Amino acid sequence: MSDAVLQVEGLHKSFGGVQAVADVSFAVSAGEMLALIGPNGAGKSTCFNMLNGQLAPDAGIVRLEGRDIVGLRPRAIWRLGVGRTFQITATFASLSVRENVQMALYSHAGRLRSMLSRFGAAFAAEADALLDQVGMLDQAERTCGVLAYGDLKRVELAIALANQPRLLLMDEPTAGMAPKERVALMELTARLARARNIAVLFTEHDMDVVFTQADRIIVLDRGVLIAGGTPQEVRANPNVRAVYLGSAH
Numbered sequence: 001m002s003d004a005v006l007q008v009e010g011l012h013k014s015f016g017g018v019q020a021v022a023d024v025s026f027a028v029s030a031g032e033m034l035a036l037i038g039p040n041g042a043g044k045s046t047c048f049n050m051l052n053g054q055l056a057p058d059a060g061i062v063r064l065e066g067r068d069i070v071g072l073r074p075r076a077i078w079r080l081g082v083g084r085t086f087q088i089t090a091t092f093a094s095l096s097v098r099e100n101v102q103m104a105l106y107s108h109a110g111r112l113r114s115m116l117s118r119f120g121a122a123f124a125a126e127a128d129a130l131l132d133q134v135g136m137l138d139q140a141e142r143t144c145g146v147l148a149y150g151d152l153k154r155v156e157l158a159i160a161l162a163n164q165p166r167l168l169l170m171d172e173p174t175a176g177m178a179p180k181e182r183v184a185l186m187e188l189t190a191r192l193a194r195a196r197n198i199a200v201l202f203t204e205h206d207m208d209v210v211f212t213q214a215d216r217i218i219v220l221d222r223g224v225l226i227a228g229g230t231p232q233e234v235r236a237n238p239n240v241r242a243v244y245l246g247s248a249h
């Protein structure tokens with residue numbers, strides 16, 4: 001795929017006798033939403049951890065815009081434009097929504113050592129622009145500790161965007177959210193990904209979110225990719241139905 005932001009080839013990882021990820025290859029294009037699904041223990045987190053440098057693969061190539069990033073530290077990979085959101089939100093509860101995004105902008109600009117008290121107006125306009133994009137500008141003055149969970153997730157998305165990622169890794173982004181909020185968050189993510197040409201790879205247990213929001217889906221089972229394609233193709237794949245979706249889809 002010529003416009004691939006991320007290219008993964010022959011990724012392997014074992015823990016003792018357990019082959020967590022076995023010969024996994026896939027690619028994600030700019031502006032594309034790719035869902036990585038599979039039952040518990042299929043190897044999704046292990047894959048993510050190898051993509052952002054937290055875990056060293058036993059074998060395989062990970063290319064970000066053509067550059068092999070295997071062996072780089074997580075921070076170096078983040079600097080190259082790989083953002084990640086986690087199942088548990090990572091905002092500073094005592095700082096305001098705007099300050100949290102300002103902090104991320106500071107960090108992206110390499111000026112994290114500046115004292116919080118010197119924040120002042122620095123990056124305030126940029127922070128507000130990001131908050132506007134995720135629909136949180138009207139809550140910019142509130143501290144993150146008092147926000148509703150779904151709103152916190154949108155702040156987290158703004159924080160991830162502050163690093164101007166080329167690739168966004170989202171590990172169960174909608175965990176803990178109400179079903180209606182989940183689709184809304186991923187619709188927002190998809191809209192922003194397309195507008196900013198960001199490749200998004202996400203894991204998700206909510207099949208409604210996966211099948212309505214992903215452009216393509218890849219399916220892991222016991223470390224092996226057993227299927228990949230459009231939501232329609234994956235839904236119709238008998239292996240997927242047997243191994244993962246059961247009779248529900």
Ligand SMILES: Nc1ncnc2c1ncn2[C@@H]1O[C@H](COP(=O)(O)OP(=O)(O)OP(=O)(O)O)[C@@H](O)[C@H]1O
Nearest residue numbers: 015018019020038039040041042043044045046047
């Ligand atoms: N640090 C580790 N040490 C030993 N085994 C591990 C480690 N991390 C993962 N595993 C094993 O590797 C396999 C894949 O786990 P992984 O967490 O990647 O799956 P997952 O698809 O993310 O699961 P879930 O949906 O439950 O988060 C499992 O058998 C797990 O027990």
